[in-house]
Amino acid sequence: xxxxxxxxxxxxxxxxxxxxxxxAALVVLMAWGLAAWIYELHYGLSATGMRDVVSWGMxxxxxxxxxxxxxxxxxxxxxxxVFGIKALKPLSRLGVLSAAACVTVAALMIVPDLGQPFRxxxxxxxxxxxxxxxxxxxxITVYFVFSVVDLYVLQRHATEPSRWRKLTRVLAYVGLxxxxxxxxxxxxxxxxxxxxxxxxxxxxxxxxxxxAVLSGTALVTLxxxxxxxxxxxxxxEDTRRWLRGFIIVSLFVDLFFVGADYITVLWGNVPADxxxxxxxxxxxxxxxxxxxxxxVGGVIPLAFLLVPRLKKMPGALGxxxxxxIIGVYAFRIELVVIGFVNPLTQYPPGNAVxxxxxxxxxxxxxxxxxxxxxxxxxxxxLVALFAAVVxxxxxxxxxxxxxxxSGQGRGRAAVETQASS
Amino acid sequence: MAAKKTSVxxxxxxxxxxxxxxxxxxxxxxxxxxxxPLGYWxxxxxxxAPNQSTSAKPPASDNIDVxxxxxxxxxxxxxxxxxxxxxxxxCVKVCPxxxxxxxxxxxxxxxxxxxxxxxYCMAACPxxxxxxxxxxxxxxxxxxxxxxxxxxxxxxxxxTPERPKGVVEKCTFCVERIDVGELPFCVExxxxxxxxxxxxxxxxxxxxxxxxNGGGEQLHPExxxxxxxxYLPVARRVPGES
Numbered sequence: 308x309x310x311x312x313x314x315x316x317x318x319x320x321x322x323x324x325x326x327x328x329x330x331a332a333l334v335v336l337m338a339w340g341l342a343a344w345i346y347e348l349h350y351g352l353s354a355t356g357m358r359d360v361v362s363w364g365m366x367x368x369x370x371x372x373x374x375x376x377x378x379x380x381x382x383x384x385x386x387x388x389v390f391g392i393k394a395l396k397p398l399s400r401l402g403v404l405s406a407a408a409c410v411t412v413a414a415l416m417i418v419p420d421l422g423q424p425f426r427x428x429x430x431x432x433x434x435x436x437x438x439x440x441x442x443x444x445x446x447i448t449v450y451f452v453f454s455v456v457d458l459y460v461l462q463r464h465a466t467e468p469s470r471w472r473k474l475t476r477v478l479a480y481v482g483l484x485x486x487x488x489x490x491x492x493x494x495x496x497x498x499x500x501x502x503x504x505x506x507x508x509x510x511x512x513x514x515x516x517x518x519a520v521l522s523g524t525a526l527v528t529l530x531x532x533x534x535x536x537x538x539x540x541x542x543x544e545d546t547r548r549w550l551r552g553f554i555i556v557s558l559f560v561d562l563f564f565v566g567a568d569y570i571t572v573l574w575g576n577v578p579a580d581x582x583x584x585x586x587x588x589x590x591x592x593x594x595x596x597x598x599x600x601x602x603v604g605g606v607i608p609l610a611f612l613l614v615p616r617l618k619k620m621p622g623a624l625g626x627x628x629x630x631x632i633i634g635v636y637a638f639r640i641e642l643v644v645i646g647f648v649n650p651l652t653q654y655p656p657g658n659a660v661x662x663x664x665x666x667x668x669x670x671x672x673x674x675x676x677x678x679x680x681x682x683x684x685x686x687x688x689l690v691a692l693f694a695a696v697v698x699x700x701x702x703x704x705x706x707x708x709x710x711x712x713s714g715q716g717r718g719r720a721a722v723e724t725q726a727s728s
Numbered sequence: 729m730a731a732k733k734t735s736v737x738x739x740x741x742x743x744x745x746x747x748x749x750x751x752x753x754x755x756x757x758x759x760x761x762x763x764x765p766l767g768y769w770x771x772x773x774x775x776x777a778p779n780q781s782t783s784a785k786p787p788a789s790d791n792i793d794v795x796x797x798x799x800x801x802x803x804x805x806x807x808x809x810x811x812x813x814x815x816x817x818x819c820v821k822v823c824p825x826x827x828x829x830x831x832x833x834x835x836x837x838x839x840x841x842x843x844x845x846x847x848y849c850m851a852a853c854p855x856x857x858x859x860x861x862x863x864x865x866x867x868x869x870x871x872x873x874x875x876x877x878x879x880x881x882x883x884x885x886x887x888t889p890e891r892p893k894g895v896v897e898k899c900t901f902c903v904e905r906i907d908v909g910e911l912p913f914c915v916e917x918x919x920x921x922x923x924x925x926x927x928x929x930x931x932x933x934x935x936x937x938x939x940x941n942g943g944g945e946q947l948h949p950e951x952x953x954x955x956x957x958x959y960l961p962v963a964r965r966v967p968g969e970s
Binding site (some may be wrong): 669 | 765767769772775776780789790791792793807809818821822823825826827843844845846847848850851852853855856858859860861862864866892893894895896951952953
């Protein structure tokens with residue numbers, strides 16, 4: 308095939324060198340996460356840094372972040388089929404695998420955030436259909452099932468293209484709207500809330516979709532680069548060009564949306580909007596989010612993707628991907644935390660914090676939030692779970708290897724076989 | 729309350745800001761009757777300038793009882809805020825498990841046995857009046873005070889003197905008292921009679937008169953939440969303003 312060549316004979320099942328050290332490290336991290344969760348179950352959510360003013364924290368913005376990451380793979384796999392982008396087809400199975408892993412991690416991320424996790428079945432016994440959360444749980448389930456089915460079909464398609472071609476195409480067409488819905492509904496958890504003007508914008512859903520494409524593509528790029536580095540596959544120049552293009556376009560649109568939102572707030576002088584934006588603007592207490600989002604995750608990666616001298620450097624694409632992911636994470640932190648930090652009632656004594664501390668007041672004006680080791684522990688454990696699922700899935704399913712039908716060489720015939728399948 | 733009643737009362741509270749002196753008696757009475765743990769305030773008294781909406785301008789000071797303005801043009805008013813018991817309550821709409829619900833009398837309550845502790849309601853409430861039980865609570869020494877029993881409305885546990893951790897709580901309009909014809913405890917405790925409680929369905933009630941003809945205003949009416957708590961604005965004209 309034209310885009311990926313693997314240094315193995317066609318149709319053979321490759322065996323991998325076991326990497327026990329890597330697995331052991333992941334198991335240790337997952338065990339640490341589990342221990343942190345057990346600690347949290349015992350002491351309640353007071354073990355976290357969240358309190359009444361900032362009542363959602365790291366779990367929720369990391370949840371939203373992983374939902375976003377899950378996009379890239381599926382959108383890439385589906386676009387490859389729907390828009391006939393041949394260069395991205397070799398990444399289809401890797402993309403869908405990462406989508407399934409990300410959405411699993413995102414769904415699990417909600418559990419430690421619950422005050423009564425053992426009542427989770429209430430969601431299915433007493434669903435409230437006006438709650439965006441119920442719709443989000445529904446679409447997450449659909450998306451997960453879809454990813455698994457899609458991965459299975461793509462696996463079968465890799466060995467028997469003629470038989471599974473039609474279903475592959477159908478799933479690709481279903482996949483795109485499913486992914487768009489997943490991100491829109493997750494955005495509407497925030498965007499529909501009239502209470503917090505920082506969230507209450509119709510831009511939220513489009514912004515989530517585009518930042519999902521951005522971070523998701525960057526993640527698949529990183530995974531593919533890892534496969535190239537540690538596996539024996541090679542990305543073609545064409546594949547790189549498409550990945551780079553996806554990242555550049557979605558990064559521009561992402562920054563455009565965020566910027567358009569800033570302009571809308573800055574031009575007016577609505578107190579609640581301005582006080583929220585002033586928290587992140589340079590000079591505000593959360594300005595580091597602004598710099599990470601616009602410079603670390605915006606200008607620098609764009610330079611590494613666009614400036615001719617920089618983009619030729621080895622590792623430019625990988626570096627840009629890492630920075631873009633960091634930038635999108637900063638956006639997620641900004642979205643959730645600023646929404647809470649910006650005071651609802653701007654009058655003394657502020658909002659009740661709901662905790663008693665003899666030294667301080669039981670009221671707080673401006674919300675503060677510092678995650679505790681419990682939150683970091685659980686997040687790190689879940690990230691390790693993601694890494695484990697991707698590693699094992701990659702090895703068990705041989706997701707980066709060419710299908711036997713496509714032939715081994717870079718010949719034109721092979722390209723057409725792949726394209727038509 | 730008036731003797732004449734329609735089938736279901738529509739419970740409404742009117743707070744006369746002309747009368748409020750910011751003494752916090754309602755807040756402390758609320759803590760007592762509901763056995764609120766240390767640090768919890770279902771009901772609190774904000775320091776404001778007269779007739780300011782709650783998002784009008786940043787605070788003059790982080791401290792309570794500090795007047796707004798510059799000497800000698802100082803202004804000071806108070807705004808007691810607890811759950812507004814909205815008719816179109818965002819918390820009821822977002823609760824994924826229907827743990828927060830609105831009774832036919834307009835009271836918004838939380839089922840402590842059903843809440844999963846996702847805190848979406850706290851994100852959705854525009855008034856910031858909900859409190860989460862983050863861990864094991866600390867209570868004032870001397871044991872349970874106030875009502876001291878569980879209270880169920882239907883099969884819903886809406887009050888328990890010692891709350892389980894991991895659930896959200898807030899003002900209940902003293903549901904256990906109003907169901908037997910008593911007034912919410914803050915209404916009873918207010919030394920200035922600034923709080924008036926009654927049935928909006930009864931056209932002869934005092935609250936009907938105040939809401940319909942007395943200029944009662946809701947907090948954040950622009951959000952369309954339609955609260956069942958009304959505020960009578962400070963009647964005094966501010967010098968220099970028309």
